[in-house]
Amino acid sequence: MTMRLAPLGLVVAAALLSGCGLGQRALAPAAGMLGGSGQASTPAMPKSGPGTEVTLSFRGFKFPMRELERDGNVVTYVAADGAQMELRDGILIATRGFGTDLMSSSQPGLAELVRGAAHKRSDFYLDGTDTMLRRDFDCTVAAGDGGEGPAGTRHIRQKCSSPDGYITNDYWLRGGRIVQSSQWVSDYAGYAGFVAP
Amino acid sequence: MTTARRRAAICSAVMAGLLAAPAAAEMRPTLSFGGMTGLIDMPTGESQNDGVLSITSAHFGPISRTTLSFQITPRLSGSFRYAGTRDWNRVVPFPLETYYDRSFDLRYQLLNEGTYVPGVVIGLQDIIGTGQMSGEYIAATKTFGDKLKVTAGLGWGRLGSYEPIGAIGTRPDFDYGLGGTVRTGQWFKGDFAPFAGIEYQINDKLGFKAEYSSDDYVTEAGERQTFERKSPFNFGLEYQVNGVLRVGAYYMYGSELGLSAQFALDPRRSPTGGLTYGGPRPLKDRAAGADWSTEWVSDRGRQSTLRDSIARDLRADGMTLESISFAASAVELRVRTPQRENGPQMLGRAARVLAAQLPASVETFRIVPVWNGVPLSQVVMQRSDLEALDHAPNQDALMRSRTEILAVSGATPEGALMGEGLYPRFGWGVSPYVRTSLFDPEDPLRADFGLRLSARYDIAPGLVLSGSVTKKVIGNLDASDRVSNSVLPHVRSDGNIYDREGDPALETLTMAWYAKPGENLYSRVTVGYLERMFGGISGELLWKRVDSPFALGVELNYVQQRDFDQMLGFQDYKVFTGHVSGYYSFGNGYVAQLDVGRYLAGDIGATLAIDREFANGWKVGAFATMTDVSYEDFGEGSFDKGIRIQIPFNWLLGRPSEKAYAPTIRPITRDGGARLSVDGRLYDSVRGYQQGRLDDQWGRFWR
Incomplete structure (x- = not known):
C-alpha cells in the first residue's frame, strides 16, 4: 500500500531542533524546509525609548523590552523577537509569544493593591490545543519585608491561591509607582522580574 | 541576553517539565511493549491524557512491535500494532523468515483512580486481526505517594496462557479467514491467569518497572522456538529524555534483552511550549478628538488609498485583500486567509488592520473570509467593542458574544473596490x-x-x-x-x-x-x-x-x-x-x-x-x-x-x-x-x- 507518511519521529526531532536550542537565525531555514512561511507580521522593537528589563527567573536570564504602545494606563512592551507583554500601571495583565500565553487576566488596579484589599483574580491561558484555560485565585495583599527590592521602596506582597497551587507576586513602589516587581506569568514561563531602568 | 536564547530556554524548560508549578508533580502513565498504557509486557489500569497520540517501537529477542495509539476520549483508547517475529521458520516451515502481523486493540477506563479506589481498565487486544495477539484483560492500578504504582490484573486468551487459575467455559477456535472481522465469540472465554507489577519513579527522569507476566508465548517460544521463555518476570529501566521521548532497556523472560522508544505527543503540549512568534499590531483606539466626518466616503481617491494601505498591512499578516466596500459607518472586507492558520486569529488581525487605517466614522466591520474565490461567512463586529475589550479580562469570550457570524452573499457588493493584481496571478513552489x-x-x-x-x-x-x-x-x-x-x-x-x-x-x-x-x-x-x-x-x-x-x-x-x-x-x-x-x-x-x-x-x-x-x-x-x-x-x-x-x-x-x-x-x-x-x-x-x-x-x- 502507498501513502504519504513522513516518519513522525524525524518530523518531531526536526521540529524540536529547529524550534528549540538553535538561535533564531538558524531557525529560519529549518522552518522554511518544513513549510514555515514565517508570515506573521510582528511590530518590531523600537530602537530607543522607554522600556523595562525582564528576567525570567526560572533560568535566570534577562532581556530588554521597549514600549510599543501606550493605551491609557496600559503599556504594551515588545522584545527583539516581537514577543509582547501588557502591563497596566506596572501590573502584568497579558503576554503574546511566551508559549502558553496569558491571554488576559483580571488583576487589581494599582490603587486596590496599595490599599491591601483581598481580591479575586482570574487568569486566562491559551493551552496547546488553542483552548482557553481559566484559573481562578483568591488573593491577599500584605506589606513585605523589603526582600530583594531596591532601597527606599515600599514592598507589597500579593499571595494568590487556587486549587492547583499558589503564586506569590512582589511589587516595590516608589512615589506611588511600581519600579520593580516579580510577577507570575504562566506554568510555562514561570515568574518574570521587571526592573524599570 | 538574546531573545533567541530566551526562546531556547523556554523551550528546554518546557521539555524538561521544570515549570510545572504550581501544579503538583505527577507520575505520568507510561507505555508498554505493546504500545498501550502499561508496564513492560502487561497492561495497567491507567490511561494517557485525553488526546495523546503515541508511537512505540519495542524489541526483545526475536520480537519487534511498532504501535500507534490514540486516547480517543478521556476513557477510551485504541492501538494499531504491527509486529514482526523473526526465526519463524526455525523449526516449523514457513515461506519467510519473519512473520508479520497487524493487530488492533481497544481499552476502556472503567474506574478512575481515587483516594481509595484503584484505576480499573478493561481491554480487548487484537480484536480484528489474525488473532495472534488476541487477549482480554481487566487491570487495576493504585498509586502510593508520588513514586510508586502497583498493578494487578486478570488476563484471558494470550494473557491467560501462563499458570491459569481458572476458566470461563472454553475459548472457541477462530478461523480468521481473510482477517479484518471482529471475533466477539472469544472474548473473556477460556483460561484466565493473574498478572502483576510495579512501577517506581527513581527521580524526575528515571523509572523502574518489574512485572509478572501471564503471557506464556505459546506459539513464539513453544511451537516455533524463536526464543526461550525461562521466567515469568520482566525488569526494565526507562528514561524520560524530554516531554516527547521516553526510552527503556529491559531484561525479559529470564533470557532476552529488550529496548523500547516511546514517542508520546500531547496536543495540549506543543514541543515548543506554544506559539513563540510575536504579538499582533496594537489595536488603535479612535482618539478623543478624532475627525468623525463622513466626507471621505464620496472621495474615490481616498478610498483607493485606504484600500492599498489596508491591502499592504493584510499582506504583512499573510492575508490577501479580495475586495473592500466602504460606507460612512460600515465596511465590508473580503479577505483570503492562509488555509491552516487559526481562523479567529486571522479575523482578529484583519480587524486590527481596519482599526488602524479606517476613518473614525466607521463603526461596523464586516469581514468576509474567502476561499478559492468563494465567500464563506461574514463576521460582523463593532469597532467600539474591540476598543472596549482590548486589555479586558476574558476578552475572547466577551468579544465572541458581541460578534455575529452570518451567511453571506456570493456576489461582491456593488461599488466594492477590488484588490489589485490578484487575477490573473501565477505562483509556484x-x-x-x-x-x-x-x-x-x-x-x-x-x-x-x-x-x-x-x-x-x-x-x-x-x-x-x-x-x-x-x-x-x-x-x-x-x-x-x-x-x-x-x-x-x-x-x-x-x-x-x-x-x-x-x-x-x-x-x-x-x-x-x-x-x-x-x-x-x-x-x-x-x-x-x-x-x-x-x-x-x-x-x-x-x-x-x-x-x-x-x-x-x-x-x-x-x-x-x-x-x-x-x-x-x-x-x-x-x-x-x-x-x-x-x-x-x-x-x-x-x-x-x-x-x-x-x-x-x-x-x-x-x-x-x-x-x-x-x-x-x-x-x-x-x-x-x-x-x-x-x-x-x-x-x-x-x-x-x-x-x-x-x-x-x-x-x-x-x-x-x-x-x-x-x-x-x-x-x-x-x-x-x-x-x-x-x-x-x-x-x-x-x-x-x-x-x-x-x-x-x-x-x-x-x-
Whole structure:
C-alpha cells in the first residue's frame, strides 16, 4: 500500500531542533524546509525609548523590552523577537509569544493593591490545543519585608491561591509607582522580574 | 541576553517539565511493549491524557512491535500494532523468515483512580486481526505517594496462557479467514491467569518497572522456538529524555534483552511550549478628538488609498485583500486567509488592520473570509467593542458574544473596490515529499523521497489552473514486484507499478471552478488529471448553513484510469463514481461523515468516518467502508478501513506554516471501497470559517 507518511519521529526531532536550542537565525531555514512561511507580521522593537528589563527567573536570564504602545494606563512592551507583554500601571495583565500565553487576566488596579484589599483574580491561558484555560485565585495583599527590592521602596506582597497551587507576586513602589516587581506569568514561563531602568 | 536564547530556554524548560508549578508533580502513565498504557509486557489500569497520540517501537529477542495509539476520549483508547517475529521458520516451515502481523486493540477506563479506589481498565487486544495477539484483560492500578504504582490484573486468551487459575467455559477456535472481522465469540472465554507489577519513579527522569507476566508465548517460544521463555518476570529501566521521548532497556523472560522508544505527543503540549512568534499590531483606539466626518466616503481617491494601505498591512499578516466596500459607518472586507492558520486569529488581525487605517466614522466591520474565490461567512463586529475589550479580562469570550457570524452573499457588493493584481496571478513552489509503502511482508517499510514542483494560476475569482510534478530523488518503492491478485478492477492495488513507473510523474493537472450558487450552497467542478491514478471530471455541491452542525453534499465523477507512467495517457478502465455525503459536527471537535454511493471499482456501499479535531488543527480519525464486494472478492482484510492523522506543522514549530503531517494508514490497500482522491473538497474548507469551528478556535482572536 502507498501513502504519504513522513516518519513522525524525524518530523518531531526536526521540529524540536529547529524550534528549540538553535538561535533564531538558524531557525529560519529549518522552518522554511518544513513549510514555515514565517508570515506573521510582528511590530518590531523600537530602537530607543522607554522600556523595562525582564528576567525570567526560572533560568535566570534577562532581556530588554521597549514600549510599543501606550493605551491609557496600559503599556504594551515588545522584545527583539516581537514577543509582547501588557502591563497596566506596572501590573502584568497579558503576554503574546511566551508559549502558553496569558491571554488576559483580571488583576487589581494599582490603587486596590496599595490599599491591601483581598481580591479575586482570574487568569486566562491559551493551552496547546488553542483552548482557553481559566484559573481562578483568591488573593491577599500584605506589606513585605523589603526582600530583594531596591532601597527606599515600599514592598507589597500579593499571595494568590487556587486549587492547583499558589503564586506569590512582589511589587516595590516608589512615589506611588511600581519600579520593580516579580510577577507570575504562566506554568510555562514561570515568574518574570521587571526592573524599570 | 538574546531573545533567541530566551526562546531556547523556554523551550528546554518546557521539555524538561521544570515549570510545572504550581501544579503538583505527577507520575505520568507510561507505555508498554505493546504500545498501550502499561508496564513492560502487561497492561495497567491507567490511561494517557485525553488526546495523546503515541508511537512505540519495542524489541526483545526475536520480537519487534511498532504501535500507534490514540486516547480517543478521556476513557477510551485504541492501538494499531504491527509486529514482526523473526526465526519463524526455525523449526516449523514457513515461506519467510519473519512473520508479520497487524493487530488492533481497544481499552476502556472503567474506574478512575481515587483516594481509595484503584484505576480499573478493561481491554480487548487484537480484536480484528489474525488473532495472534488476541487477549482480554481487566487491570487495576493504585498509586502510593508520588513514586510508586502497583498493578494487578486478570488476563484471558494470550494473557491467560501462563499458570491459569481458572476458566470461563472454553475459548472457541477462530478461523480468521481473510482477517479484518471482529471475533466477539472469544472474548473473556477460556483460561484466565493473574498478572502483576510495579512501577517506581527513581527521580524526575528515571523509572523502574518489574512485572509478572501471564503471557506464556505459546506459539513464539513453544511451537516455533524463536526464543526461550525461562521466567515469568520482566525488569526494565526507562528514561524520560524530554516531554516527547521516553526510552527503556529491559531484561525479559529470564533470557532476552529488550529496548523500547516511546514517542508520546500531547496536543495540549506543543514541543515548543506554544506559539513563540510575536504579538499582533496594537489595536488603535479612535482618539478623543478624532475627525468623525463622513466626507471621505464620496472621495474615490481616498478610498483607493485606504484600500492599498489596508491591502499592504493584510499582506504583512499573510492575508490577501479580495475586495473592500466602504460606507460612512460600515465596511465590508473580503479577505483570503492562509488555509491552516487559526481562523479567529486571522479575523482578529484583519480587524486590527481596519482599526488602524479606517476613518473614525466607521463603526461596523464586516469581514468576509474567502476561499478559492468563494465567500464563506461574514463576521460582523463593532469597532467600539474591540476598543472596549482590548486589555479586558476574558476578552475572547466577551468579544465572541458581541460578534455575529452570518451567511453571506456570493456576489461582491456593488461599488466594492477590488484588490489589485490578484487575477490573473501565477505562483509556484518546490517542496520535498515522502511517499511510503507499509506492511509489505517482504519489506514492511519502503519509502521514496523526492521533490514536488507545484504551480497555480488564478485566472479569475474561483477559477484555478493548477498542477504538480514529482521527481524521486532516492528511495526503494520501485523494489516492490508484488503482482496484484485482486479480482476487482485494479483501481488501487497496482499502486506499486505507479510508484515504479512514475518517475518523474505528472501528479495532477487540473482546472477547477469554485462557486457559491446560493446562500447556503457551494460548488466545485474539477477537470483534468485529478490524482495520480485517475483523470476525468469531478463535480461537487455542498449545502451548509453557516449556523448548522449538519451539512449535505453530492459528488459525481466520471474518471478514467491513468497510465502507470503518469504522463498524459490513459488506460481502458472508465468508471462513473460518486457519493451522497452527510456531515455532522457533534461539538467538542467530534465530526462524523457518512458517504453512500458508488466506488472506483464500481462497487456500491457506504463509508463511515469519525474524526476528532482539536482547535489547533490536530485531527485523528478512523473510517470503514462496506460495499457489495464480498469479503472473499475484497481479499486480505475483508473490507477497506483505516486511520487518518493530521498534525499541523505550525503546532510542531510554534510559528505559522501551511504544511501538515497528514498520513492515512490502512492495514492493507485493496480495490474495494476505494474513493477518488480529488483536491479541493468543500466541506472542511467551508466549515473552517463558519459557526462551530470558529467558536472552537475563538481563543486566538486576540493573538
